[in-house]
Amino acid sequence: MSNRGVLIVLSGPSGVGKGTVRQAIFENYENDFEFSISMTTRGKRPGEVEGKDYFYSSREEFEELIAQDGFLEYAEYVDNLYGTPLKYVEDTLASGRDVFLEIEVQGAKQVQKKMPEGIFVFLVPPNFKELEDRLVHRGSESHELVQQRLSKAVDELRQIRYYDYVVVNDKVSNASRKVKNIIESEHLKVSRNISDFETFIKEME
Numbered sequence: 001m002s003n004r005g006v007l008i009v010l011s012g013p014s015g016v017g018k019g020t021v022r023q024a025i026f027e028n029y030e031n032d033f034e035f036s037i038s039m040t041t042r043g044k045r046p047g048e049v050e051g052k053d054y055f056y057s058s059r060e061e062f063e064e065l066i067a068q069d070g071f072l073e074y075a076e077y078v079d080n081l082y083g084t085p086l087k088y089v090e091d092t093l094a095s096g097r098d099v100f101l102e103i104e105v106q107g108a109k110q111v112q113k114k115m116p117e118g119i120f121v122f123l124v125p126p127n128f129k130e131l132e133d134r135l136v137h138r139g140s141e142s143h144e145l146v147q148q149r150l151s152k153a154v155d156e157l158r159q160i161r162y163y164d165y166v167v168v169n170d171k172v173s174n175a176s177r178k179v180k181n182i183i184e185s186e187h188l189k190v191s192r193n194i195s196d197f198e199t200f201i202k203e204m205e
């Protein structure tokens with residue numbers, strides 16, 4: 001089998017359910033992936049845990065890591081910086097484990113340039129009203145921030161053409177199964193496994 005892990009990039013508008021779907025995938029298929037914990041300058045929400053949900057940092061610390069080329073990608077989103085620490089992703093893929101990134105569209109574009117072999121999945125809500133309801137019901141943002149995130153959602157949806165797959169998050173169980181199936185298909189690609197078969201053929205010759 002190919003030794004390198006698969007890179008999975010999940011994007012989608014704020015409130016669509018990326019975190020929820022990812023958690024369902026990790027609960028059901030725990031041993032298969034590693035989640036890349038991002039660094040952010042956003043404040044911690046109640047219930048979030050340092051080193052589990054994000055690495056929370058000041059803008060200065062974040063900019064220092066940018067200067068050291070320490071990010072695979074980073075982007076500004078609604079006045080805060082978010083970035084993927086490079087070393088963790090590289091080391092984990094090299095060790096043969098799959099890595100799951102949950103990032104917004106500007107960052108995903110940067111990853112596409114650096115690691116085009118990744119799988120890019122876009123999660124969409126069943127409809128716009130449902131997206132608004134989920135964001136409001138989550139209750140983690142003020143009315144103003146909810147509105148900013150909703151208007152951002154339209155821009156984000158325009159970028160969907162750059163992705164490989166689209167998954168509707170109607171039910172968490174459906175969406176997580178679909179994302180898992182996409183990843184499984186990637187593992188089964190002949191191109192990922194060709195070197196094993198070449199060895200096998202040589203042995204048979």
Ligand SMILES: Nc1nc2c(ncn2[C@@H]2O[C@H](COP(=O)(O)OP(=O)(O)O)[C@@H](O)[C@H]2O)c(=O)[nH]1
Nearest residue numbers: 014015038074075077082083084102103104107
């Ligand atoms: N480019 C980039 N985006 C990220 C990263 N981490 C999180 N994001 C995205 O930033 C956006 C805002 O995240 P967050 O403040 O946690 O809000 P939420 O997605 O509504 O829960 C979401 O689209 C996240 O997927 C990262 O490392 N890089």
Ligand SMILES: Nc1ncnc2c1ncn2[C@@H]1O[C@H](COP(=O)(O)OP(=O)(O)O)[C@@H](O)[C@H]1O
Nearest residue numbers: 014015016017018019020134138169170171172
């Ligand atoms: N399929 C779904 N059906 C109903 N509610 C959902 C679904 N997926 C997520 N939610 C809810 O929507 C809200 C936003 O989900 P979250 O995972 O935080 O989104 P994101 O990470 O994309 O911002 C949460 O309150 C979550 O419980």
